[in-house]
Amino acid sequence: MIKINLPLMFFSTLLFAHQPALALSDMQMQEKVLKTRESTSQPHMDHSAHDKAPDQSQTFHGVFYGFLPCDDCDGLKMTLSLKQNNNYLLVSQYAKESSREFYEKGKYTWDEKTRTVVLTPRKDAAIRQFRIEDEGTLVQLDSKGAPMPGNQESYTLRRSDTVKSRQVHIH
Incomplete structure (x- = not known):
């Protein structure tokens, strides 16, 4: 069996x-x-x-820092955060005894042809433009999209991962 x-x-x-x-x-x-x-x-x-390749404007983001010249003050500390969903946050602080910060929120667009980033605020504020030098460097432009007068290096914001220190000293 x-x-x-x-x-x-x-x-x-x-x-x-x-x-x-x-x-x-x-x-x-x-x-x-x-x-x-x-x-x-x-x-x-x-x-x-x-x-097709992904839309590069969706990948252009980060936190940029800089100390820019100011006509009626000793300088302006600026932090610009470009987020993935095309929102931005701009934090400005004048080089004065007061440490008050000013906040601006809005949308940004990125134009690969003109190599510019345009910030459009939510509230009544001026539209700002920056020229893209490279992935880690933005240079502020005037309201018409032209270079600012003087040394362009003075109007530069650098992305946080491209600089050694995140601190920007106000003198």
């Missing part, structure tokens, strides 16, 4: 061992049928957009 059951047990073991392979190929076949069905039912879909 054991001799008769032994081949039956061996055959059933082989059958169960091959079952996951059959199930996997069955799943693959279902996926193939589904893809074919989608492509024939939606021939007007253009999937070439998936191959």
Whole structure:
């Protein structure tokens, strides 16, 4: 009796061992049928957009620091945070005895052709523009998008990961 059951047990073991392979190929076949069905039912879909590079404006972000000149003060400490969702926060502090900080929030746009970042505030404030020198450096422009008068290095903001210290000293 054991001799008769032994081949039956061996055959059933082989059958169960091959079952996951059959199930996997069955799943693959279902996926193939589904893809074919989608492509024939939606021939007007253009999937070439998936191959395009991501929008660089979505990757241009960070925290930028600088100490800029000021007409009626000793200088202006500026921290600009460009966030991934195209929101910005600009924190300014005049070089005076008071340590009061001024906050400005809004949206920013990034133009690769003109290499500029334009800050549009939420409240009634002037639109600001910066020229992109490289991924870690912004240079402030005037209200018309022209370079500021004088030394351009004085109007530079540097991204936090490109400078050794995050501290900007006000004298």
